[in-house]
Amino acid sequence: xxxxxxxxxxxxxxxxxxxxxxxxxxxxxxxxxxxxxxxxxxxxxxxxxxxxxxxxxxxxxxxxxxxxxxxxxxxxxxxxxxxxxxxxxxxxxxxxxxxxxxxxxxxxxxxxxxxxxxxxxxxxxxxxxxxxxxxxxxxxxxxxxxxxxxxxxxxxxxxxxxxxxxxxxxxxxxxxxxxxxxxxxxxxxxxxxxxxxxxxxxxxxxxxxxxxxxxxxxxxxxxxxxxxxxxxxxxxxxxxxxxxxxxxxxxxxxxxxxxxxxxxxxxxxxxxxxxxxxxxxxxxxxxxxxxxxxxxxxxxxxxxxxxxxxxxxxxxxxxxxxxxxxxxxxxxxxxxxxxxxxxxxxx
Amino acid sequence: xxxxxxxxxxxxxxxxxxxxxxxxxxxxxxxxxxxxxxxxxxxxxxxxxxxxxxxxxxxxxxxxxxxxxxxxxxxxxxxxxxxxxxxxxxxxxxxxxxxxxxxxxxxxxxxxxxxxxxxxxxxxxxxxxxxxxxxxxxxxxxxxxxxxxxxxxxxxxxxxxxxxxxxxxxxxxxxxxxxxxxxxxxxxxxxxxxxxxxxxxxxxxxxxxxxxxxxxxxxxxxxxxxxxxxxxxxxxxxxxxxxxxxxxxxxxxxxxxxxxxxxxxxxxxxxxxxxxxxxxxxxxxxxxxxxxxxxxxxxxxxxxxxxxxxxxxxxxxxxxxxxxxxxxxxxxxxxxxxxxxxxxxxx
Ligand SMILES: CC(C)[C@H](C(=O)O)[C@@H](O)C(=O)O
Ligand SMILES: CC(C)[C@H](C(=O)O)[C@@H](O)C(=O)O
Numbered sequence: 140x141x142x143x144x145x146x147x148x149x150x151x152x153x154x155x156x157x158x159x160x161x162x163x164x165x166x167x168x169x170x171x172x173x174x175x176x177x178x179x180x181x182x183x184x185x186x187x188x189x190x191x192x193x194x195x196x197x198x199x200x201x202x203x204x205x206x207x208x209x210x211x212x213x214x215x216x217x218x219x220x221x222x223x224x225x226x227x228x229x230x231x232x233x234x235x236x237x238x239x240x241x242x243x244x245x246x247x248x249x250x251x252x253x254x255x256x257x258x259x260x261x262x263x264x265x266x267x268x269x270x271x272x273x274x275x276x277x278x279x280x281x282x283x284x285x286x287x288x289x290x291x292x293x294x295x296x297x298x299x300x301x302x303x304x305x306x307x308x309x310x311x312x313x314x315x316x317x318x319x320x321x322x323x324x325x326x327x328x329x330x331x332x333x334x335x336x337x338x339x340x341x342x343x344x345x346x347x348x349x350x351x352x353x354x355x356x357x358x359x360x361x362x363x364x365x366x367x368x369x370x371x372x373x374x375x376x377x378x379x380x381x382x383x384x385x386x387x388x389x390x391x392x393x394x395x396x397x398x399x400x401x402x403x404x405x406x407x408x409x410x411x412x413x414x415x416x417x418x419x420x421x422x423x424x425x426x427x428x429x430x431x432x433x434x435x436x437x438x439x440x441x442x443x444x445x446x447x448x449x450x451x452x453x454x455x456x457x458x459x460x461x462x463x464x465x466x467x468x469x470x471x472x473x474x475x476x477x478x479x480x481x482x483x484x485x486x
Numbered sequence: 487x488x489x490x491x492x493x494x495x496x497x498x499x500x501x502x503x504x505x506x507x508x509x510x511x512x513x514x515x516x517x518x519x520x521x522x523x524x525x526x527x528x529x530x531x532x533x534x535x536x537x538x539x540x541x542x543x544x545x546x547x548x549x550x551x552x553x554x555x556x557x558x559x560x561x562x563x564x565x566x567x568x569x570x571x572x573x574x575x576x577x578x579x580x581x582x583x584x585x586x587x588x589x590x591x592x593x594x595x596x597x598x599x600x601x602x603x604x605x606x607x608x609x610x611x612x613x614x615x616x617x618x619x620x621x622x623x624x625x626x627x628x629x630x631x632x633x634x635x636x637x638x639x640x641x642x643x644x645x646x647x648x649x650x651x652x653x654x655x656x657x658x659x660x661x662x663x664x665x666x667x668x669x670x671x672x673x674x675x676x677x678x679x680x681x682x683x684x685x686x687x688x689x690x691x692x693x694x695x696x697x698x699x700x701x702x703x704x705x706x707x708x709x710x711x712x713x714x715x716x717x718x719x720x721x722x723x724x725x726x727x728x729x730x731x732x733x734x735x736x737x738x739x740x741x742x743x744x745x746x747x748x749x750x751x752x753x754x755x756x757x758x759x760x761x762x763x764x765x766x767x768x769x770x771x772x773x774x775x776x777x778x779x780x781x782x783x784x785x786x787x788x789x790x791x792x793x794x795x796x797x798x799x800x801x802x803x804x805x806x807x808x809x810x811x812x813x814x815x816x817x818x819x820x821x822x823x824x825x826x827x828x829x830x831x832x833x
Binding site for chain 1: 573574578601605621627631632633639645646650672676677679704712726729732733734736737738741742
């Protein structure tokens with residue numbers, strides 16, 4: 140019989156394979172019937188073969204129910220990897236090709252987890268980051284490059300179509316949560332894009348009268364994230380502001396070792412992709428020092444996206460219990476994964 | 487005899503006039519021979535007269551040695567002020583017209599000041615934010631606006647000329663400080679602008695072999711600002727990233743009530759402009775509840791820029807002493823200003 144879930148797995152580079160091994164251990168412990176197929180993409184694969192991610196690769200990934208990705212990116216000082224060639228050719232290419240217009244990044248300060256904030260209070264919000272537009276479209280250019288007359292541009296492209304669909308998704312999240320939505324942008328400077336976003340939120344808001352809608356400039360939002368993060372429920376924002384806010388959000392809620400994300404195609408036309416927010420951390424790769432929690436929580440997001448709410452809840456509960464009982468003694472990547480997997484299996 | 491310094495003062499809106507009154511009190515206490523001329527520009531002036539800042543206004547401001555600005559901006563819900571019309575027509579217009587290519591924003595956690603960070607350590611860095619390029623150039627547009635086919639763009643424009651002059655300024659700052667410079671950008675996504683900035687920093691760095699040069703993506707930089715802000719000495723970055731980082735920097739070092747800034751034209755062709763980083767806070771205007779410290783520290787930056795190092799040092803010392811001795815009892819805006827002015831007068 141065919142398995143319930145067919146998953147593509149891209150362990151990637153650096154600590155990616157280590158954290159993915161633990162994520163798969165936990166997935167198996169849920170008892171969900173899942174088949175996994177591994178793909179070698181990443182900086183290492185590129186350096187070995189010259190290939191990043193071609194059309195044929197996209198075609199082989201397309202039929203899967205979802206993609207689980209570890210982390211990609213090699214030595215940042217390697218000139219062969221300069222200019223984000225792997226990030227753009229692999230990670231962003233997947234997001235754009237598979238129309239991952241929702242980049243969902245939940246942020247919670249779990250009990251027992253230390254925050255760098257003196258008085259974090261309750262932190263429990265999600266950032267709904269647009270994933271296929273804005274300054275990420277790769278629409279920049281340069282003239283007279285390398286001369287004293289060089290001009291370099293970056294064009295942020297925003298569409299009513301693109302803003303509306305992600306704003307709708309964000310309102311639906313708010314309804315399922317605490318009925319609060321904050322648009323973050325920079326409407327006083329980026330007036331064309333900002334106005335489109337603001338008008339879109341205002342219009343969709345009419346259909347969700349129960350949702351309290353607010354607005355903050357991106358600069359002010361960073362202040363609120365460190366002075367009163369408890370005020371946020373759902374944040375909806377563009378691709379670049381979302382990138383910035385979610386790293387800061389991860390930092391205040393215990394660090395990027397815990398932050399999971401989903402690159403979601405809500406229409407189901409393409410497989411969604413789940414990944415920790417952290418990078419490949421080549422400096423600690425292969426040492427069993429990486430925290431696999433973000434990868435494991437990404438599995439929870441994946442399961443929940445694919446309708447396996449029960450299994451997702453088990454994983455989250457096991458992670459929460461593990462976090463709450465973490466002592467001062469450092470555990471290896473595999474030890475953390477095994478502990479969480481054991482707790483999942485017992486429930 | 488003509489006074490030593492001729493200053494234009496734009497108190498502006500909201501709490502602007504209150505904090506400027508205290509800043510001028512402190513300026514007077516320094517004994518520096520300064521004449522001040524007040525200008526009415528701001529949201530209130532616009533609503534009363536329909537004028538924001540015309541060419542004739544720019545001409546009358548141009549001869550001054552420097553400009554001291556309080557805060558501008560009216561009720562954010564007033565539709566007549568939508569789309570950042572005052573921010574762009576006044577604040578950004580001044581920055582662009584007077585070629586304030588350096589937006590200098592020092593960040594320090596003064597003794598006695600509480601940080602929202604549990605373990606802030608020593609915070610003492612400056613952000614050198616580019617002030618006349620990037621996504622702030624107003625080069626966006628829209629088609630099919632208001633329809634479901636709307637497309638809105640924002641163009642970030644970056645030049646070798648513009649990047650090099652601000653990068654040079656930043657290196658000079660690093661040499662005068664702790665010889666560390668961090669470029670913040672998003673070179674892996676904004677490849678054209680990012681590459682221009684990176685190449686500019688790499689090239690100028692050759693002339694400053696004593697300066698240790700680093701790079702961080704904007705998203706990672708927000709993490710480091712809350713986990714280890716002590717690692718920064720001089721940050722150089724573009725207009726938008728600088729806007730975001732400096733609000734976060736203000737937040738971690740005691741709040742935006744303490745953050746001063748200089749919009750500097752290092753060439754001296756036009757008057758530089760000094761202002762608190764905070765806005766006009768219309769909700770607390772006229773209540774003597776605003777902290778005038780950021781405005782007072784902006785006077786210190788102004789004095790130092792105009793060669794009055796001695797007076798600048800006195801103001802900074804008086805502010806530091808005042809901050810160190812602040813108790814739990816709230817003081818009025820005027821009480822804080824008078825206390826600092828008295829301390830300055832005594833030195
Ligand atoms: C690696 C990079 C292109 C990526 C992004 O900017 O989106 C990362 O920072 C993230 O947030 O997933
Ligand atoms: C008011 C606004 C246009 C301005 C900016 O974005 O530069 C402000 O946030 C600042 O940082 O001075």
